[in-house]
Amino acid sequence: MQPELLRRYSAPVPRYTSYPTAPHFHDGVDAETYAGWLSGEEDDTPLSLYLHIPFCDRLCWYCGCHTKQVRRYEPVAAYVDALIAEIALVAHCLPRRRTVGTIHFGGGSPTILSTEDLSRLRQVLERHFDLESTLEVSVEIDPGYVDAVKLAAWRDFGMTRASVGVQDFDSVVQTAINRPQSFRQTERVVSLLRELGIGGINLDVVYGLPHQTRASLAKTLDMALSMEPDRFAIFGYAHVPWMKKHQTLIDEKALAGIEERFQMVRLIGERLQGAGYLAVGIDHFARPGDSLALAQEKGAVKRNFQGYTTDRAPALIGLGASAIGRVDGGYVQNIVATNEYMRHVHEGRLPVARGFGLSDIDRVVGDAIEALMCSYRFSVHDLKQRHGPVAEHIQAEAARIHQQDTDGFTAFDGDRFDVLPEGQMFVRTIAARFDEYFGRGTARHSVAV
Structure with missing residues (x-):
């Protein structure tokens, strides 16, 4: 390498x-x-x-x-x-x-x-x-x-x-x-x-x-x-x-x-x-x-x-304090500070600090990224069956990302997007190219290896 x-x-x-x-x-x-x-x-x-x-x-x-x-x-x-x-x-x-x-x-x-x-x-x-x-x-x-x-x-x-x-x-x-x-x-x-x-x-x-x-x-x-x-x-x-x-x-x-x-x-x-x-x-x-x-x-x-x-x-x-969950509507994270978490609960309030409501596009992109992280591939056809026409968004993104891949780490035939073996160690980086929120705001992350 x-x-x-x-x-x-x-x-x-x-x-x-x-x-x-x-x-x-x-x-x-x-x-x-x-x-x-x-x-x-x-x-x-x-x-x-x-x-x-x-x-x-x-x-x-x-x-x-x-x-x-x-x-x-x-x-x-x-x-x-x-x-x-x-x-x-x-x-x-x-x-x-x-x-x-x-x-x-x-x-x-x-x-x-x-x-x-x-x-x-x-x-x-x-x-x-x-x-x-x-x-x-x-x-x-x-x-x-x-x-x-x-x-x-x-x-x-x-x-x-x-x-x-x-x-x-x-x-x-x-x-x-x-x-x-x-x-x-x-x-x-x-x-x-x-x-x-x-x-x-x-x-x-x-x-x-x-x-x-x-x-x-x-x-x-x-x-x-x-x-x-x-x-x-x-x-x-x-x-x-x-x-x-x-x-x-x-x-x-x-x-x-x-x-x-x-x-x-x-x-x-x-x-x-x-x-x-x-x-x-x-x-x-x-x-x-x-x-x-x-x-x-x-x-x-x-x-x-x-x-x-x-x-x-x-x-x-x-x-519990700081716990994150997901239900159909989206993600929820509890208050991190234990004393504040406990105060809310004892007052009879759900101790929610923040979360994220999921759009149809979020669900499609999320499924595609999860498939990449679990098996290094996804099928646009499968995504369309689960999410309907909105999955065409991923088809266009997959084509763009593969076209811009000058290192030969991906393959795309119009349906199946694959991270090839030589690129699988970097699947997080490749997944980030589908992430519509990555790079926004001030979030900082750990290195990809």
């Missing part, structure tokens, strides 16, 4: 976990708007829920999430009270009692919750929703602050998949990001999960961290592979200190450059695919037979704020 070409395609672009992306959400979408959207959710398809727990026992300097460190449990307990109240508010706005098929707990560290509060959450969810007998519950886990008792409580809640944070096992890297975590700690948690009968185990690895090298990354991957997880989620470290002030504690001079990050991505793909994992989208790998791998083979993988998923629910309800 020529350095000039690599630098050009690695310019900062969105990760496209939504379209339009979150920086374009605005305060014109408020609690009244969201209540109206919820009341119009007449589809009988099971809902998905995302519950955000914005607390951690420690603050990792690389983290880009909305979270904060707490040393006492009282703020967490008070937050759970508000979360329970919000669940009731949302359920009241829906036109009738709904079924839930998927729940995802993110953070922060959801495992900071006490066993008592976890039981309270399960009870309130059962009070307001019908939970499917095949309910899938995924939970993000920090191995440094969890034990057998807590994991058993999560099993009793219904956890079916655990995403275990690894990041990197190298001690120098761990010190540089303030996340000490031994291999033995992680291995023990994975073993406990299996003993408890948790059928899906994911490991999260980050590349591009300070002082990380290809050699240290390869060693981390080998150690992670020894635990035989079902999936890997691989994330490029996003250095955004203008958004996350704690990232100023990271030495920028110790970060890998674009060319080194590119080589790390190649190393990860070679190592994991060489071990038998199938690549899913830009940053996930799954064992053959895993539900994500099977969905990939069928062209049924979806992408949302949690990354690649088999969840095909048309409505995702976000609950």
